[in-house]
Amino acid sequence: MNTMFQTDGGTLRVEGLRVAFGALVALDDVSWEVNPGEILGIIGPNGAGKSTCYNAATNMVQRTGKVEIDGRDVSTMPASRLAALGLRRAFQQNAFFTHLTVLENMIAVIQPQHGTSLLGTILRPLSEHRRAVHTRQVAEAALKNMGIPPEFHHRLPGEIPYGTQRMLSIALANGTGARILLLDEPAAGLGGEDMRELCDRLLALRAGGMAIVVIEHHMDLVMQITDRIVVLDRGRRLAYGTPSEIRHDPDVLEAYLGRDE
C-alpha cells in the first residue's frame, strides 16, 4: 500500500442534530458517527436533509444537538477551527481558484502548514527558498496521490478532464492534515472508468486510516464502498446500518430504494 495515504484519522460523532428553517424542520434528531478507516454513506431523496447534515456537523447552520471529534465536544467551535482539527469538506460544485494552475491551487491550500512568509523571504531568503521547494514537493505528491498526473499540474482546473477535476476537489479538501473528509456527491457526473478510479482512491484513503463521509445518489457506489449507511427521509433518520442491513430494510425499500429516481 502507498504509505502517502497513511493518516491519523479521527472520529466524528453527531448526536440529536436538529435544524429548522422557520416552520420547516430540515433535520430532526439525527445521530451517526464515523471512525478512522471507515466510510459512512448518507443517502436519501432530494430535500431529505443530507447537505443540512454537513452544515450542522460543521457548525455552519444554527442547530441543536452535539458534535464531537475524538470525544471532544466541538458543538460551538467555528468551522475554521474544525478544519484545523482535520475535519474537511469537499463541495459538490468544484470550487477552485480558476485563474491558478492545478499545482498552484494545491499549494494555496497547503500553504498555511508548509508555506513561506513575505517577512521570511526578505530576512531568510535561502531557508525560505528551501521551504518553497518543499511545499511544492508536498503539493505534487498530494496531487499524484489522488491520481492527478504531472502533465495536468500546470494546467488551469477548467482545462483538465471533468473526472480529474472531481479528484482535484477531493485532493484540495484533503490537503494535508485531513483526518475526517466530508464529500458531497463525489461521483456526480462521472462515467464508468472515472467512477472506478474514484472508488479505488476512496478505498485507498480509507485503508490509510481516513474517516470519510459521502453523500451520494449512486447506490452502486454507496453499497460497494461504505461500512455503514444513514438513510434520511424528510429530515429524520429512517435507518442506520451496514449496506446489507439497509438493502433489506423494509422501510428503506418502501421510502427510497424502491422509488424510480
Ligand SMILES: Nc1ncnc2c1ncn2[C@@H]1O[C@H](COP(=O)(O)OP(=O)(O)OP(=O)(O)O)[C@@H](O)[C@H]1O
Ligand atoms: N438555507 C435554507 N433555508 C430554507 N430552507 C432550506 C435551507 N437549506 C435547506 N433548506 C430546506 O431543507 C430541506 C433539506 O435540504 P437539504 O439541502 O439538506 O436536502 P438534501 O437531502 O441535501 O437534498 P439534495 O439531494 O436535493 O441536495 C429542504 O426542504 C430544503 O429546501
